[in-house]
Every structure is written in C-alpha cells, then in structure tokens.
Amino acid sequence: MMISPEGYYEVNLKGKSQGEILKEIRSLKREINQLKRYLEEHSLEPEEMFPTRLTRLKCNREYLDRAIQAYAETGGIYKPTKAEQKDQAFNESLQHMKRFIFDYGGYFGGYEKRTCTITDEKVLFDLEHSLYLKPSNHPVYEPFTKVEFLEGIAALHIGEWKRNYIDPLVFDGTQWSIDIEYEGDHKPVYIDGSNAFPYNFDDLLEFLGVNEEGDEDEV
Template identity: 45%
Template sequence: MMISPENYCEEYLREKDAKQILSIIRGLKNEMSHLKNIMEHPDYGTESKVCPSESVRLSCTREYLERAKQALVEVGGTYNPSRTELRTLDFISNVNHISKFTFSIGGFFGGYNTYIADLSGNELKFESKQGEASTPMKVFNKDGEPLTKESFLEGIRKLHMGEWKRSYSPERFGHMVLDGTQWEIEIEYDNGHRKVRFDGDNSYPYNFYDLQALFGVEEDCEN
C-alpha cells in the first residue's frame, strides 16, 4: 500500500533539515531508476505480479520526489538538477511546440509500420505508412472520441519521455536477440528546437505500451 504525498511529507519530510532531505531525494531517485530497470527487463511480466505494481510505485515515488524537492526549498536548501532532469525539463517546456511526431516499429521480415502525428495546423492529423503507401488514420481516446491536438500533447507529457534513454538494447541486461522488433521515434518542433530521437532494438522504455496506445497501435512488441 502506497501512502499519499501528503502523508509522505508528514512522515518522512517534516522537521528534516536540508542535508537530510537531500539524502531522501537521492534515495527516491535511485528507487525510480530501480523500478524502471525492473519494468524494462526483457523478462518483465513473466513472473507473478506484485501489488502495488511497479508502475504504481513509480508514479507515487515521482510525486514523493517532487514533494521532497519542494520541502528542500522551504528549508532554505538548493536543489541542483541532474543532466537527465535538465533534459526532462527541456522536453516538457517544448511539448507545445511539437509539430510532427513520427513513430516507426517493425522488423526485417514483417516490414515496418510508420505512424505520423502532424500537429503543424490547428487540428491533429494522423497517417500510417507501410512502404510507400500512406493512409489517413483516425485515433480515438478511451471514451471513443477523436483524439485532439491538446489531448495528444497531454498524453506525451504523461509519458515523461524526457526521462527516456536515447537508445534501448537488451544487451544492458546481458541478453542478445537476433532479428525481432526495432522501433524509432523522431520529434520535430516549430520553434527551432533541434529534433529529438529515440530508438530501440528488442528493448523498450517502461511505458512503451502507453505510447502505442496513444497512437492507437496494437501491442506488437514483447517487453
């Protein structure tokens, strides 16, 4: 059972000095990294599920971390963001300037499917491509309503893509996979921000299925 951010503050942050809070922050960041590694492992999902799930624990820990940073400032401390955190802040601050989001996934034998979200106009437009053939797509939210530009961008924010690694491979877990599934993402902006790219070879970010769901794509990868 995870406790609320309010109860976490009361139990773990109240009456702590800056040095103690910084130590708590380091622990929370390590816990987040640990949970992501669990969910990104090639064997994740093959064992019995735990409750609360790693996903729920990660979400709560992220909230605890933000409360801890706030508590640090309140006691007069200074928090220096890591390089990854600065990259995350940069990604979030530029989400509204995304003009095109291209997501490709597939394999050598089955071919590749490319899904494109065009945000350059007032309305969101989707298309799918396989080879040279291009087809307009309609993507819907959980309520069955057409996905809007605003709801798509909000979905991107919730993915915390600024925290993602630039490239994913099962080799970091000591696994080697031949062929299988490869994927690639390219994000373009309308404000001069450089393009952002992610890719993977039989290895995926912990919330990759959420990205697929945002595009209305069936889960055709193994994680």
C-alpha cells in the first residue's frame, strides 16, 4: 500500500537536512525513470504486480513534488532537468491549443479518429471510425469543460513522451498518433507509435473514452 505525500514527508523528509532531502529527490527521480523504462519496454505485457508499477510511478511523482517543496523550505533552489523543463513548457503551451487529434486502431478492428476542438469554454468532440457510419454529421459536446480537458491532458505529462514509439518486430497490431494544433505561432506537436506505447498510454485511452475492445463508444 502506498502512503500519502504527507505521510511520505513524515517518514522520509521531516527533520532532514537540505543535502539529505536533495539525495531523496535524486533517488525518487531514478526510480521514476526506471519505472518509465520498464513500462515502455514491456508495454504489451499484462501488469501482475500490486500496487502496479504505474501506480508506484504516480505516487512517486507526488512524493517528488512534496520533496521539492521540503527542499525549498530549507532554502534550497531546485533546478529542473531538461526533461522537466520540456514537460513544463508543453503544459504551458496547452493554453494555446485549439485542436487535439487522436488516431488509434489496427487492420482487423478498424481505425478511429477522435478530434477535440477547443471552442470558448467547451470542447467540441467528433468521432470517426473506419468500420462504422457516423450517426450524424454534426459533432457533439463531450462532457468536458475547457479547464477540465486541459487539466486532464496536462496530467498525462505528454511533454515527457518521445516523438515515436515503434516495435520493429511486430507487423500487425495497433497504430496510433497524436496531432496537436495551436493558435498563433506555436509549433504543432506530432507523436506516433506502432505496437509500442508511452508508459501511461492507458491513461490517455481512459481519458478520451477509447474502448480497447474495439466496440464503438456511445457518444
């Protein structure tokens, strides 16, 4: 069982020196990176550990945030890594996002495209599937506000993801891509994969309401 961030603080950080807290921060970051690598290298294997590695990773993120806060409380100035700066910059750019397009599927189950368009304070949602006729030519509003949608995307830490995830040993299976368009001069973001996935890809599927069984979702 994982403990809360405050419980973690009481057990591992309270009363520690600045140097000891910094050492704990480095240890947490090493474990987070190890968990990411394992999950991506074994993305097609079922998870049998409990708590799962992804749960441990998410908890360690919260512990890391608490450790950085404790480090600042001792007068330390935390310097984020390039990867952390990249993720932070990505999340800041979301305020200028106008469209999030997700393609997902395979040869046998068909392909679907989910397009989420930011309009004022709502998210306009459109679904196309290669094996199904659309029930209507009119898009519908997904039950997300703009704030909820952007917070959900930010929580995925897509800024940390690689730009390509490819398993060269698997020819059939699942292909996917993310295409993010922005207002103004922000450069678009494109990420894709074939039978390989980021460590928290299932969180993205859940957030977008993708049914991995291949059945068409009700919209």
